[in-house]
Amino acid sequence: MLVLLAVFGITALLVPFLARRLNSRVFLASALVPAAAFVHTVAQGPAVLAGDAVVETVEWIPQLGLAFATRLDVLSWVLTLIVTGVGALVLVYCWRYFQHVTDGLPRFSGFLLAFAGSMYGLVVVDDVYLLYVMWEATTVFSYLLVGHYSDRRASRVAALKALLVTTLGGLAMLVGLVILAVDAGTSRLSELVAAPPNGPLVPLAVILVLVGAVSKSALVPFHFWLPGAMAAPTPVSAYLHAAAMVKAGVYLVARLAPGFADSPGWRETIVVLGVLTMLVGGWRAIREWDLKLVLAYGTVAQLGFLTLLAGYGTRETMLAALALLVAHALFKSTLFLVVGIIDHKLGTRDLRKLSGVGRSSKALATISALAVASMAGLPPMVGFVAKEGALTAFLDDAATGRPWGAVALVGIVAGSVLTVAYSLRFFWGAFWSKPGVESSRVRATVWFLGPPAVLAVAGLVAGFAAPLLDSAFALVADELPAAAEKDYHLALWHGFETALWLSIVTIALGVGVFAVRHPLSSLQERFAGRITADGVYAATSRGVDRSAARTTAFIQRGSLPVYLGVILLVLVAAGGTALALSRRLPDDIRLWDYPAQAVIAVIMMVAAVAAARSAKRFQAAVLVGVTGTGLAALFAFHGAPDLALTQVLVEIVTLVAFVLVLRVLPAQLGTKHGSVFKRGRAIIAGLVGTLMALVAVVAVGIRTAEPVSVEYPRLAVEEGHGLNIVNVTLVDIRGWDTLGELSVLIVAATGIASLLFVGGRQDDLPTAREARPDAVVDRVQPRRRRDADNDDQRAWLLAGRTLAPRQRSILLEVVVRLVFHALVVLSVYLLFAGHNAPGGGFAGGLVAGLALVARYLAGGRHELVIAAPANAGKLLGLGLVIAGGTAAVPLLFGADALTSVYLSGDLPVLGHLSFTTSSIFDIGVYLVVVGLMLDVLRSLGGEIDRQQEEEVPSEVATHPGQAEVTK
């Protein structure tokens, strides 16, 4: 069964490609799949009918009890035969139906087969979660199939309606199934039914599951989606809306009835909704003019009938339910296929325009007559057998004194009268010769007629085979208590008993209703309900749309501060509530850990408040830098030298980056609009600050478990071969985090470069030599232009050639040249020493970056190119490749990713050397940080220089480094 499911899936994917070549013949090919499933199911017959369910299980996540479990018992077997058998016939029918159609055919053929597959899955799976997945799969494919004519609005609206209604029910059902599965401790459907859970939530869960079944099977109040779904191509209606999908709800009800029929609310719901649906559907069916709508409302009525029988919960009703299930699938799909033929040939389904069709095609009329007879419950069709069974079942049940049995009996008698009436109306409408209407002729080929003919004849055969059906269905029905003392058996002839008389009465009354159809329909027109389920749906969906629009209009103000304010207020409200409920507090709150802490904290607070009030850009940036530096001091006192080192370095480079950008902006802040909502912002700020203080207090209070880092010292020293635990954590123990961080750095660096280098990245182009044609150079030093080539390589201070004299500081240039190499050496030292002492790739990279900053500030962007003749993008990429490679290479040797290897040995001259492969990872980190720094300098430094020069070509642009120094 699982193999077949897979075959369905794969073929559904392949069929669209075949369809391009084969056109409508593709349906013949795809019919093979359900046909094979049908044959397979038939072959399982002997075992299943002997009472042994065929079970297949493939474990999926055993820890969660999830498995691909299928189970074919008699109920599943019957439904599988319907689903696959009718499916194969409908696909054959599609071959003729879509013969001259090519638009959308590949898509359609794939969806139809996929639907057949999910329907097959739905009836064979034994796991509630799998059941839900299949259930929703049929919903989705139904949406795609109903909306096949996507250029018609009616089609799209109908498809969406069906989707929304059935998904809503499906979600309710999922909640119910989850509750049941959790309560019972198993997700197997068979085990759930065999040993129903009895927790306090179970009745609610059962009702929720019923909501799903009722919406899927189009019962009142969800019945309105089914007539709308008639916008689908007729074969889809024949398959989905007669034989298969709408039966899913009935199937689920029948499946659960043995376990839950006596659950509170179940029987009442089933009877009330079933009877109402039967009456509403029948009433509407006798006033529709479109043949498909007559059938659709008839289907609604029959689904009510079916659900009533399947869910009522006695042996007799279940027998009748299964008989009716088979009967309905056979006759209703026959009739849809017949309508399809008429529509195909005549281009109309309006029964007011059809006349004389029966005379022109005797075969079509005969086929329909058989199906209509079954629908109306005339002997010797299987429909009659089912109706007899239903009447007897409720007669017996009402005789035991159960009031709901009597209600159901009255309901189905009334419903059957309407059924007879609309059956006649259908036959009359489709085939009768009507006076005053132009006669139409229909001639269909054998292949077109074949599928409905097979289905109609099957209905006849099944009628005669009632004893066989009885022995099979009894296996399902026997799980339910019998209402009558004597065992009831499905049969064509039970003698002259009450049910037969009732049956005759319904037929007679039905003919009567049909006879007065003209006065009746004008009566119906007059009393057509003002409030319809459809109207309620439309109003609801309009209401949802409108309130969504209003909410959006209210929230969507387009202002970032407003959005952030709302987000922060939600944070305060939600976080505050959670914190208020927490009763865990720290053992002790002391004033400070060490006196210096107080001094640092006060400085940080003053700086932060001053930064918030500052009206000058540089001032504010420096004040924020003070808080960062204070933080570095706190790190140092806390016992975190690595953090202190990194924080200080980052403060410096951040300030540099600020200077580089802010030099082009006005010094005064908020000159244009000024500060707004000062009070509101202050309130939100105060709330967030208080909230975070509470977070800290509670977070400290709830730290009672042992920290995860307890093992880190041992891991670092023994496995990582490094003494600096923080560094080993970064490059080894939690290397994945670092790898993720490197990606963030690369993204940020690339973002910076792409914001500045708008016309493509040119940062690897200019060398000092190429840069010389610059306006600045030419103008400032025209004299040296000619012989510049010669001293290019020898020059020590290069800025002279590219910077205007008044921007140069010889002293600075000399100092920078002198310390540059020392800084680079220091950065490399930090990189390698980091494993055992403070330092590491981050700190090393930042120091190297600072060295480059110094070169740039002293000598300008051209000097930067000489100092770091590498492409920043390539450095970033290389760094990531090295770090990622170190992480991935161990995989090639069968080890886990990021496994490090330690090498040590004595070498001549150099002495004892040791090396860990995680140092290579750190080299990657180093390169990425240097690349980031280089990108920042090239973009925010060099490129802004260039753009400024372009903007003011007549004036030499101010150079930030010089400006700072000369101040």
Add this chain to the structure above:
Amino acid sequence: MTVSLVLLVAMAVLYACGVYLLLEKSMTRVLLGVLLLGNATNLLILLISGEPGLAPIMTDGVEESEIADPLPQALVLTAIVITFAVSAFLLALIYRSWRLAAEDDLEVDEEDVAIGTRDTNVDEPDLEELATATDFDPVDEDEEQRQARSST
């Protein structure tokens, strides 16, 4: 565990000032707010990471029980560098905005406002519409067969 009050207050003040700046319209102030929030968050992690101790570098004579917790330090180290990268990116954004619009302020997004005021009325098609919709134009079987014959 215990918590230091001055650090707690400093952290709250940093958060408050950060939020105050974050809600500004000037992009430079927003960036400064982000930086303050970053510092405040690092301080929060420091605060809840446990007692101060020796540097977590296991040279001779350092006992495991004496060192400060190394894991939060690794996390904060990552955060420091990322904050730098993000603020550099924001600086680039500010520069770009200044270049294009000579504007350091966050403007109201007109598109956002337009979404809120869009008309969402959809009227339902009637079932009657379906009755007239057919899958096909009339096809004459004889015509069909004639065509089939003529094509072969």
